[in-house]
Amino acid sequence: YFFGASNDTIKYSMDYMSVIMCGAWFNLPGFAMNSVIRAEGNPKLASNMMIIGCLLNLILDPIFIFGFDMGIKGAAVGTVICQLVICLWSGYYFTFGKSNLKLKLKNIKIDSKIIKGIVVIALTPFCMELASGFIHLITNKVLKVYGGDLAIGAMTAITSINLLFMMPVYGISQGMQTIIAYNYGAKQFDRSKKALSIGILGAIGILSFGLISILLFPKQFISIFTKDARLMELALNGISIYSLTLPAIGICILGTVYFQSIGSAKKSIVLSLLRQVIVFIPLILVVPKYFGLNGVWAAQPLADIVSMIIIGLFLRKEFKGCKL
Incomplete structure (x- = not known):
């Protein structure tokens, strides 16, 4: 409950x-x-x-x-x-x-040094997972107010569809972590930057393809999860708003992973919480008051845009500080 x-x-x-x-x-x-x-x-x-x-x-x-x-x-x-x-x-x-x-x-x-290293590296994904559960809690409660159980069902379908295209990006993030960490440790900053750049380009390409597919065939995607007419109507409206900034998520995810890979634990933790907590929570609590259920769908894309800009600025500052 x-x-x-x-x-x-x-x-x-x-x-x-x-x-x-x-x-x-x-x-x-x-x-x-x-x-x-x-x-x-x-x-x-x-x-x-x-x-x-x-x-x-x-x-x-x-x-x-x-x-x-x-x-x-x-x-x-x-x-x-x-x-x-x-x-x-x-x-x-x-x-x-x-x-x-x-x-x-x-x-x-038990080796305290090894445990400490594991904890430092693991803090970022831990916070992301914790934030994800917390966000589900808040989102469900807001959806229940503005749309009831059907809106929660619609959001489940929408997020699942988006996840189909986001999973390869998570794969890219895991694959580039070792490459970035190894080269950064060897002071090959240009290689670390190149690995991130290639990863971001790949992620944007995948997510752009996902966005185009969703916009062209929304009914076909949603019909995988439900045949209910009312639920379908809610989900069709929601997915057209919720998925608009899908390509921006690649920069948010991989930018955060970059700081995790180079050992900047504090930055990576803050940036990992940025999109799903720091920016998103105020938006989902405020925007629906003015736009109703459409405001709930719009909260995540707005958070994606703001987070992408902030993470981009952090990356720009980081690269300027590296002697490439």
Whole structure:
């Protein structure tokens, strides 16, 4: 209820949550080990694990939802099974596989210096994830006031569609982190800048393609998630506003990751919170008072524009300070 559920949706939330939380035991170590596989120089295997996990999820979800008539709980069961597969696969790789690192109990020791380094680097993505959950809370409550449960459903569809095009950008951000960090540490600032530039150009290209696709075929995208006429109408109106600044998000994401990669923890934390918290929260609380539900849809694109400008200024200042 605290996150915006109503009497009509609480049953579905409870059914899903009761199962998906059990998967945390497999999801967290599996996700962590998958990242280590990529970091030790085997990104293809890490990618294959995630791709196979996603494909398996696409197969299992309909089987449990419709085949076993489990409804929303079936979707959670399918997801948890996929998380378990990735965890076991990653664990096997680090114990019996051809990994450079080996997972052994005797090697698990607490080292304060290593922990400190991990915490410093992890603070930025941690804050981003925390902010994301907090934003969902606020957004759902505002949507409930101005549009009810249907508006929350519409926002879920809209954000999912946008995420389809944003996921490759997150992939780019993960791929360029090591390159930027390595070259920055070697004082090859021109290479770090080039890696960021290529990443941003790629991200803008992908997200621009996404924006054009969404504007040309909004109904086709939304119909993937719902056939309800009222929900479709709300989502069509919302997606035409919400997605307008999609290309700008690439600069926001990759600019923040750049500062994380070079060890500027304070800057990266502030910039990571900029788009989703510092700028977005005041906008989503104020703009809907004047424009109603359209104001809710518009809050995120406005936050994207403001954040892109600020992050761009930070990057410009950073590059001026580097002796290229």
